[in-house]
Amino acid sequence: MLNLSRNEKIAHAIIYFLLIALTLAFLIPFIIVFSTSFISDVEFARRGGYVLYPEAFSSGAYDILFGRSKVILNAYGVTLFRVVVGTGFNLAFTITMAYALAKKDLPGRVPLTIFVFITMVFSGGLIPRFLLVDALGLRNTLWSMIYPGLINAWNMLIMRNFFMSLPDELFDAAIVDGASPPTVLLRIVLPLSMPVIATIGLFYAVWHWNSWFDAAIYIDRSNLKPMQIILRSLLETTNMQGLEELAFIEDPPPAASLRSALIIVSTVPVLFIYPFVQRYFVKGIMIGGIKG
Amino acid sequence: MPQPVSPAGTVKDSKYRRLLKRMWFYRFYYLLALPGILYFIIFHYIPMFGIVIAFKDISPFGGVVGIIEAPWVGLKHFNRFFNSIFFWDVIENTVVISGLKIIFGFPAPIVFALMLNEVTRLKFKRFVQTVSYLPHFISWVVTTGLVTALLATSGGLVTEILNNMTGERWTFLTNPDQFRGILTLSHVWKTVGWSSILYLAAMAAIDPALYEAAAIDGANRFQMARYITIPSIAFVITILFIFEIGNLLDAGFEQILLLYSPAVYSVSDIIDTYVYREGLLGLKYSFAAAVGLFKGVMAFLFLIAANTLANRLGQPGLW
Numbered sequence: 116m117l118n119l120s121r122n123e124k125i126a127h128a129i130i131y132f133l134l135i136a137l138t139l140a141f142l143i144p145f146i147i148v149f150s151t152s153f154i155s156d157v158e159f160a161r162r163g164g165y166v167l168y169p170e171a172f173s174s175g176a177y178d179i180l181f182g183r184s185k186v187i188l189n190a191y192g193v194t195l196f197r198v199v200v201g202t203g204f205n206l207a208f209t210i211t212m213a214y215a216l217a218k219k220d221l222p223g224r225v226p227l228t229i230f231v232f233i234t235m236v237f238s239g240g241l242i243p244r245f246l247l248v249d250a251l252g253l254r255n256t257l258w259s260m261i262y263p264g265l266i267n268a269w270n271m272l273i274m275r276n277f278f279m280s281l282p283d284e285l286f287d288a289a290i291v292d293g294a295s296p297p298t299v300l301l302r303i304v305l306p307l308s309m310p311v312i313a314t315i316g317l318f319y320a321v322w323h324w325n326s327w328f329d330a331a332i333y334i335d336r337s338n339l340k341p342m343q344i345i346l347r348s349l350l351e352t353t354n355m356q357g358l359e360e361l362a363f364i365e366d367p368p369p370a371a372s373l374r375s376a377l378i379i380v381s382t383v384p385v386l387f388i389y390p391f392v393q394r395y396f397v398k399g400i401m402i403g404g405i406k407g
Numbered sequence: 408m409p410q411p412v413s414p415a416g417t418v419k420d421s422k423y424r425r426l427l428k429r430m431w432f433y434r435f436y437y438l439l440a441l442p443g444i445l446y447f448i449i450f451h452y453i454p455m456f457g458i459v460i461a462f463k464d465i466s467p468f469g470g471v472v473g474i475i476e477a478p479w480v481g482l483k484h485f486n487r488f489f490n491s492i493f494f495w496d497v498i499e500n501t502v503v504i505s506g507l508k509i510i511f512g513f514p515a516p517i518v519f520a521l522m523l524n525e526v527t528r529l530k531f532k533r534f535v536q537t538v539s540y541l542p543h544f545i546s547w548v549v550t551t552g553l554v555t556a557l558l559a560t561s562g563g564l565v566t567e568i569l570n571n572m573t574g575e576r577w578t579f580l581t582n583p584d585q586f587r588g589i590l591t592l593s594h595v596w597k598t599v600g601w602s603s604i605l606y607l608a609a610m611a612a613i614d615p616a617l618y619e620a621a622a623i624d625g626a627n628r629f630q631m632a633r634y635i636t637i638p639s640i641a642f643v644i645t646i647l648f649i650f651e652i653g654n655l656l657d658a659g660f661e662q663i664l665l666l667y668s669p670a671v672y673s674v675s676d677i678i679d680t681y682v683y684r685e686g687l688l689g690l691k692y693s694f695a696a697a698v699g700l701f702k703g704v705m706a707f708l709f710l711i712a713a714n715t716l717a718n719r720l721g722q723p724g725l726w
Contacts, residue, residue: 119628120627122627122629123627123628123629126525126628126629127525130522130525130526131526131531133522134522134523134526134531134535137519137535137539138534138535138538138539140596141538141539141541141542141596141600142538142541144553144556144557145541145553147553147556147557147564148552148553148556151556163562163567164559164561164562164563164564164566164567165556165557165559165562165563165564165567166564167564208442208443208446209443211439211440211442211443212439212440212442212443212444214436214439215436215437215439215440215443216440218433218436220429221433221436222426222429222430222433223430227440227444230444230447231443231447234447234451234452236707236710237455237703237706237707238451238454238455238703239451239453239454239455239456239457239458239699239700239703240454240458240682240696240699240700240702240703241679241682241683241686241687241695241699242457242460242682242686242687242692242695242696242699243453243454243455243457243458243460243696243699244450244454244457245686245687246457246460246474246692247449247450247453247454247457250470250471262446262450263450265446265450266443266446266447268447271443295435296435296436297435300439321544324546325544325545325546325547325548325549326546327546327547327548327661327665328660328661328664332687343546343548346548346549346552347548347665350548350551350552350555371556371562374552374556375556378549378552378553381546381549382545382549385544385545386541386544389540389541389544390537393537393540396540397604400604400605
C-alpha cells in the first residue's frame with residue numbers, strides 16, 4: 116500500500132473527483148438522448164425539449180422507426196452492406212499490398228512505399244476526387260462508398276510493419292518444405308496475423324459505419340442512402356425531410372424524441388461492441404507507433 | 408571475328424538481366440501488389456493530376472471531354488481567391504479554430520493520462536478509460552446531434568435551463584461569440600480519451616525501479632510526476648505536438664460542416680467548407696479546385712517544416 120502524505124491524499128481526492136466528473140461528461144449526452152427518445156407528445160409539450168430523465172416511457176418513436184418507416188430499415192441495410200462488403204474489400208486490398216511491400220528484398224520495394232507515402236502528404240483535394248467518381252460512373256451506386264477508400268495508406272503501412280516483424284526463418288522453413296508463395300501466405304502468414312487483421316478490419320468497419328460525407332456527396336437516390344445520411348437529414352430539419360412518409364402519420368411522436376431514438380438506433384451497435392474490441396484498437400495504435 | 412563487347416556493357420547487361428530474373432522470381436508479390444497500385448493510381452494520382460482544372464475554366468456539365476477541351480486561364484482562379492473578400496476570413500478561421508483546438512485539445516490528454524496514472528484502483532481506472540474512448544467510436548453526425556440536444560436554440564437542455572435561470576435567450580449555435588468555443592469543446596470531448604492512449608503506453612513503459620528509488624530518496628507523488636513521469640513521456644509529447652502543427656490547416660471539416668450555419672459563417676468558414684460550398688454547391692469547380700490546391704500545397708509545406716523540425720530535435724519524424 117502507498118503511504119501518502121496529507122497533501123497527496125487531497126490531490127488524490129481531487130483527481131478521483133475530476134475523473135468521475137469527466138466520466139459523467141462522456142456519458143450524460145447519451146443519457147439525455149436515451150431518455151428523450153422515450154418521451155411522449157404530451158410530456159414534450161410540457162417540458163419543452165430534451166430531458167435528462169423521462170417521467171413516463173413511451174415507445175412511440177421506436178414504433179415508428181421500425182414499424183412504419185421502411186426508410187430506416189433500408190438505410191440499415193445499406194450501412195450493413197458498406198460495413199460487411201466494404202470491410203472485406205478493404206482487407207483484401209490492404210493485406211495483399213502490405214504483404215508484397217513487406218518482402219524485404221523485393222526489387223522496387225522502396226519506390227513503391229514512397230509511391231504510397233506521397234498520397235499521405237499530398238492530395239488533389241475534394242473537387243478532383245468528386246469529378247473522378249462522377250466520371251467513373253460511380254455516383255448513385257453503392258460502390259461509390261467502397262472503391263474510393265479501398266486502402267487507407269496508414270492502415271496498410273501498419274500491416275506492412277507487422278508482416279515485416281514476422282521472423283524470416285518462418286518463410287525459409289516453409290520454402291525448404293516446398294511450399295509455394297501463395298501457400299505460405301494463406302497457410303502460415305494469415306493465421307499468424309489474425310490479431311492485426313482483426314484490428315485493421317475493425318478500423319475499417321467503424322469507419323464505414325460512421326461515414327457520412329462520401330454518401331452525402333455521391334448518393335442522391337433515397338434507397339441507397341446509409342444510416343448516417345438519414346440520421347443527419349432528420350437531425351437538421353424540423354419538417355422531417357428524408358422521412359416524408361412520417362408526415363402522413365396521425366399523432367407523430369415529438370421531433371426531439373424521434374431524433375433521439377434515431378441516434379440511439381444508429382449508435383447502439385457500436386456502443387455494445389466497442390468495450391469488447393477496444394483492446395484491438397489500442398494494439399493497432401501501438402503497432403502504428405512503431406516506425407519501419 | 409567475334410563482335411567486340413565492352414566490359415562495361417557486359418556488366419551492365421548482366422546486372423539488368425539479374426534484376427529481371429529477381430523480379431521474375433518475385434512475380435507472385437508483384438501480382439499481389441498490383442490491385443493496390445492500381446487503386447492508388449486511380450483514386451489518388453489521377454485526382455492529383457486532376458488539379459489541372461484549377462488552371463482551366465471547366466463547365467460543370469462537360470464531363471471528361473469538357474475538362475480536356477476547357478481553355479487554359481493561368482492563375483485567374485488563384486488571383487480571384489487571393490483578392491476575394493473571403494480570403495483572409497477563411498485563412499483566419501482555419502488557423503484560429505485549429506489553434507484553439509491545439510491549445511486546449513493538445514494538453515488535455517496529457518493531463519488526463521497523468522491523472523489516470525495516479526489512480527491505484529485498477530477497475531476504476533479501466534472503467535474511466537473505456538468510457539473515455541466512447542466518443543472516438545461515434546460518428547460526427549451523432550456527436551453534433553448530441554451537441555444540438557444540449558445547445559439547440561429551441562429545446563436544447565442546457566439552453567432551456569439557462570433561459571429559465573437567467574431570463575435571457577441563449578443562442579449557442581448561432582452566436583458568433585460562442586461558436587468557436589463549442590467547436591473546441593466538442594473536439595476535446597471527442598478526442599481526449601483516445602489521444603491519451605499513447606501517453607499512457609509511454610507511462611506504462613517507465614521502469615518501476617525509478618519510482619522505487621525516488622520513494623527511498625523521500626520523493627512525494629508530485630515530485631515523481633514532475634521529475635520521472637513527465638520527462639519520460641517528453642518525447643511522445645514533442646512528436647505528437649509537431650504533427651499537430653503539421654496538420655494546422657485541417658481545422659475539422661466534417662465537424663464544422665455539420666454544426667455551422669450562415670449566422671456563424673463569419674467565425675467558422677474554413678478553407679475546406681469554403682471549397683465544398685463554392686465547388687459542390689456553387690458548381691464553381693475550377694475556382695474551388697484552385698482553393699483546394701492552395702490548401703494542399705500549404706499543408707504539404709507545413710508538414711515538411713514540421714518533419715524537418717522533428718528531425719532537428721533528434722526525433723524520428725514521419726520520414
